Amino acid sequence: MDLSYGAAAEAFRAEVRAFLSLHWPPPSDTRGAELKAFIRTFRALATGEGYLYRAIPKIYGGSEQPVDVIKAQVIREEFARARAPMEVGGNGMNMTVPTLLEKGTEEQKELFIRKTVEGDYIWGQGYSEPGSGSDLASVRTKGELSADGKKWIINGQKIWTSQGMQSTHMFMLVRTEPDAPKHDGITYLLIDLDQPGVTRRPIRQMTGEEGDHTFCEFFFDNAETPVSWQVGERGQGWTVSRTTLKHERASIGGADGLGKQFAKLVDLAKEVGRIDDPIVRDKLTQIEGSVLSHRYSSYRIFSCAAAGEDPGPVALMMKLLLTEIGHEMALLAQELIGEHGFLEPAGAGGRSNRGPRGPEKWLDQIMGSLGNSIAGGASNIQRNIIGERGLGLPRDLAMSGER
Amino acid sequence: MHFHLTEEQKAIQDAVRGTLADSWPIERIHAFADGDEDFDRASWHALMALGLGGMLAPDSGMGLLDAALVCEVAGEAAAAGPLIGQLLAVAAVVASGKGDAEALASGAQVATLLHGGSDYAPSARAADLFLIVDRAKGVRLVPAADVTIEPVKAADRTRPMSKVSTPDDAGETLFAATDPMTARLADAALVLVAADALGGAQKVTDMSVAYAKEREQFGQPIGRFQALKHQLAHMALAVEPARALVWYAAYAWDAELPDAPRAAAMAKAHLCDTYIQTTRAAVAAHGGIGYTWEYGLNYWFRRAMADRAWLGSPAEHRARAATLAGW
Ligand SMILES: Cc1cc2nc3c(=O)[nH]c(=O)nc-3n(C[C@H](O)[C@H](O)[C@H](O)COP(=O)(O)OP(=O)(O)OC[C@H]3O[C@@H](n4cnc5c(N)ncnc54)[C@H](O)[C@@H]3O)c2cc1C
Numbered sequence: 001m002d003l004s005y006g007a008a009a010e011a012f013r014a015e016v017r018a019f020l021s022l023h024w025p026p027p028s029d030t031r032g033a034e035l036k037a038f039i040r041t042f043r044a045l046a047t048g049e050g051y052l053y054r055a056i057p058k059i060y061g062g063s064e065q066p067v068d069v070i071k072a073q074v075i076r077e078e079f080a081r082a083r084a085p086m087e088v089g090g091n092g093m094n095m096t097v098p099t100l101l102e103k104g105t106e107e108q109k110e111l112f113i114r115k116t117v118e119g120d121y122i123w124g125q126g127y128s129e130p131g132s133g134s135d136l137a138s139v140r141t142k143g144e145l146s147a148d149g150k151k152w153i154i155n156g157q158k159i160w161t162s163q164g165m166q167s168t169h170m171f172m173l174v175r176t177e178p179d180a181p182k183h184d185g186i187t188y189l190l191i192d193l194d195q196p197g198v199t200r201r202p203i204r205q206m207t208g209e210e211g212d213h214t215f216c217e218f219f220f221d222n223a224e225t226p227v228s229w230q231v232g233e234r235g236q237g238w239t240v241s242r243t244t245l246k247h248e249r250a251s252i253g254g255a256d257g258l259g260k261q262f263a264k265l266v267d268l269a270k271e272v273g274r275i276d277d278p279i280v281r282d283k284l285t286q287i288e289g290s291v292l293s294h295r296y297s298s299y300r301i302f303s304c305a306a307a308g309e310d311p312g313p314v315a316l317m318m319k320l321l322l323t324e325i326g327h328e329m330a331l332l333a334q335e336l337i338g339e340h341g342f343l344e345p346a347g348a349g350g351r352s353n354r355g356p357r358g359p360e361k362w363l364d365q366i367m368g369s370l371g372n373s374i375a376g377g378a379s380n381i382q383r384n385i386i387g388e389r390g391l392g393l394p395r396d397l398a399m400s401g402e403r
Numbered sequence: 404m405h406f407h408l409t410e411e412q413k414a415i416q417d418a419v420r421g422t423l424a425d426s427w428p429i430e431r432i433h434a435f436a437d438g439d440e441d442f443d444r445a446s447w448h449a450l451m452a453l454g455l456g457g458m459l460a461p462d463s464g465m466g467l468l469d470a471a472l473v474c475e476v477a478g479e480a481a482a483a484g485p486l487i488g489q490l491l492a493v494a495a496v497v498a499s500g501k502g503d504a505e506a507l508a509s510g511a512q513v514a515t516l517l518h519g520g521s522d523y524a525p526s527a528r529a530a531d532l533f534l535i536v537d538r539a540k541g542v543r544l545v546p547a548a549d550v551t552i553e554p555v556k557a558a559d560r561t562r563p564m565s566k567v568s569t570p571d572d573a574g575e576t577l578f579a580a581t582d583p584m585t586a587r588l589a590d591a592a593l594v595l596v597a598a599d600a601l602g603g604a605q606k607v608t609d610m611s612v613a614y615a616k617e618r619e620q621f622g623q624p625i626g627r628f629q630a631l632k633h634q635l636a637h638m639a640l641a642v643e644p645a646r647a648l649v650w651y652a653a654y655a656w657d658a659e660l661p662d663a664p665r666a667a668a669m670a671k672a673h674l675c676d677t678y679i680q681t682t683r684a685a686v687a688a689h690g691g692i693g694y695t696w697e698y699g700l701n702y703w704f705r706r707a708m709a710d711r712a713w714l715g716s717p718a719e720h721r722a723r724a725a726t727l728a729g730w
Binding site: 001002003004005006070266269270275278281282284285286288289290292293294296297299300302303304306307309311312313314317318320321324380382383384386387388390391392393394395396 | 404405406407468612615616623624626627629632633635636637639640643644645646647648650651654657666669672673676718721722724725728730
């Protein structure tokens with residue numbers, strides 16, 4: 001075993017560093033619109049060097065690089081070290097672009113990829129509905145062809161759309177074949193959210209967050225989208241929605257975040273004078289056992305990806321493991337903050353200009369840990385996936401539509 | 404980066420697995436468990452014949468990771484014999500230049516591990532040598548003749564224990580307490596016990612999954628019932644990611660990284676907890692049959708209890724890990 005990346009990667013690292021030291025950060029007086037423009041130029045330069053948007057063809061604004069998870073990781077590490085902006089994040093880069101690259105038409109790729117890469121289009125994920133969460137294939141939002149066959153007319157409701165308030169577009173699953181079996185009657189559509197048939201309403205989250213960070217519900221009342229914005233075949237939306245980003249996805253970044261959070265928990269125990277408490281020390285190291293399991297397993301998955309090997313069932317476990325660790329950390333944090341737990345943490349939702357916050361800021365984390373146990377497939381669904389796909393246990397036939 | 408097993412490493416594990424399956428089938432475990440022996444000569448010699456005894460000799464081209472992979476399979480099989488002591492004895496003897504490394508590596512001489520401060524050693528009656536690893540007093544190699552052995556009725560029937568006592572000056576000092584090798588050997592022992600626990604936890608999970616696929620109730624395999632499916636998923640979730648914790652601890656030891664002692668403590672604590680949790684869940688997943696002696700789960704459950712008690716409890720190692728972190 002060897003956790004180093006090898007000489008070639010280190011030479012590449014030096015190259016990336018040299019690039020960053022030349023082009024980042026911006027001069028200290030760059031602010032506002034000027035900063036935005038600077039970042040845009042910087043991203044374009046970095047793309048020109050082959051550092052960003054590596055999986056995206058040049059004609060759509062990417063740098064079209066061969067798959068190399070090690071290089072991609074070196075880039076992530078060096079950009080993070082320099083605090084330089086990476087690719088624009090979010091659903092667009094994570095979901096829309098890979099889906100279009102694999103299943104989209106030439107017209108769709110031209111229309112959407114560059115705009116998404118440049119941050120002009122922001123995508124909401126329109127999957128969940130009030131009646132369809134875990135049972136995602138039961139979506140009921142209706143899509144019907146217009147009389148001239150050129151447009152889809154959409155009626156229904158989507159819910160829990162993250163970043164819904166900022167989204168310019170949505171990719172959504174709609175039922176177009178009401179008589180077909182559940183999985184065969186769904187079509188994958190792209191839609192412009194800026195039109196009269198679309199109403200959005202923010203939903204306040206349990207953290208109290210409002211505004212940018214909250215999720216939304218969307219009402220579609222004869223909203224329209226061109227038939228040419230349908231991705232994949234009509235009725236094949238379920239299959240299209242399974243399309244995932246295969247390029248350079250493996251990273252050890254997720255584990256870094258967890259490690260930092262754990263380090264903060266240790267700091268909290270010190271701050272509140274409880275670090276010498278044997279029970280706290282025991283609980284901390286107990287949690288750390290799982291944190292490190294997660295970290296080293298991410299090395300393992302990353303290492304397999306670099307070698308083109310299948311890491312096996314461990315890859316199916318990372319989300320649930322992360323969720324469970326989050327819960328453990330939340331419980332200990334809650335214990336540690338004691339009576340600070342009476343205070344409102346004043347979330348990240350635009351009300352944080354109340355001056356410095358004390359240990360009560362952990363309440364955000366504590367409540368936030370619950371979001372992870374639901375979003376992107378609830379924990380029970382993760383357990384089903386581990387049991388069925390990981391351990392080969394028989395599938396419950398009634399539940400074949402879960403996400 | 405290379406943080407997964409090589410084909411050679413997988414092949415070694417397969418070879419050990421095959422050998423132990425042949426020489427140490429469940430009928431043999433049953434007979435051994437009911438008998439009064441300390442040691443299963445047949446499975447021990449079959450294992451030693453694979454030539455793995457010298458894995459921890461510095462010039463073997465292998466290292467603690469490879470040794471851990473072998474101990475993992477031994478844990479899976481609940482194999483008898485003082486494998487961990489034997490592997491460490493070779494490391495200690497070769498590094499100190501004292502003792503007969505060849506006889507130990509071939510298994511002709513049997514060495515068992517006596518942890519400093521403990522009164523118990525596994526397979527003591529079969530041992531020619533006792534490797535005493537004591538963080539506070541150093542490492543000594545004591546011939547059996549100098550040791551008083553009193554067999555006890557051990558809970559872990561696969562690795563019978565004896566109460567042993569040795570005079571303080573018996574045998575030969577291989578390393579002083581201040582010699583870095585003393586701490587390194589003590590750390591390596593922790594990693595190898597963690598590996599044994601990993602193998603056992605994986606084994607009982609596999610047994611449970613296999614059983615859930617074949618056992619039918621209410622007209623269907625019980626593994627289709629979500630409550631049980633989720634319990635099995637949780638067992639797997641406890642074991643599979645923790646595998647990397649053992650790998651890392653072994654890798655850190657081999658590479659002599661500064662966090663190797665802490666990684667060893669974390670692995671020992673975490674895996675011994677995981678093992679006991681998983682075996683408890685395995686018995687539950689099997690229902691009544693799991694509670695029988697005959698079915699055999701009890702051997703792994705007992706071994707989980709022994710692994711947990713051996714070389715210091717999880718809480719003890721977590722306390723050490725907290726201190727080593729500088730908290
Ligand atoms: C912070 C956050 C952000 C989100 N962002 C988005 C987004 O951007 N776009 C989007 O489309 N959706 C989004 N969601 C929605 C999320 O995907 C769903 O909430 C989730 O899939 C669960 O669906 P549900 O809420 O309908 O719960 P339900 O499916 O009703 O589940 C309720 C409970 O029943 C359990 N359950 C359901 N079915 C089974 C089963 N078969 N076996 C065992 N247990 C079961 C679940 O585990 C859960 O505990 C977000 C949710 C959150 C919390």
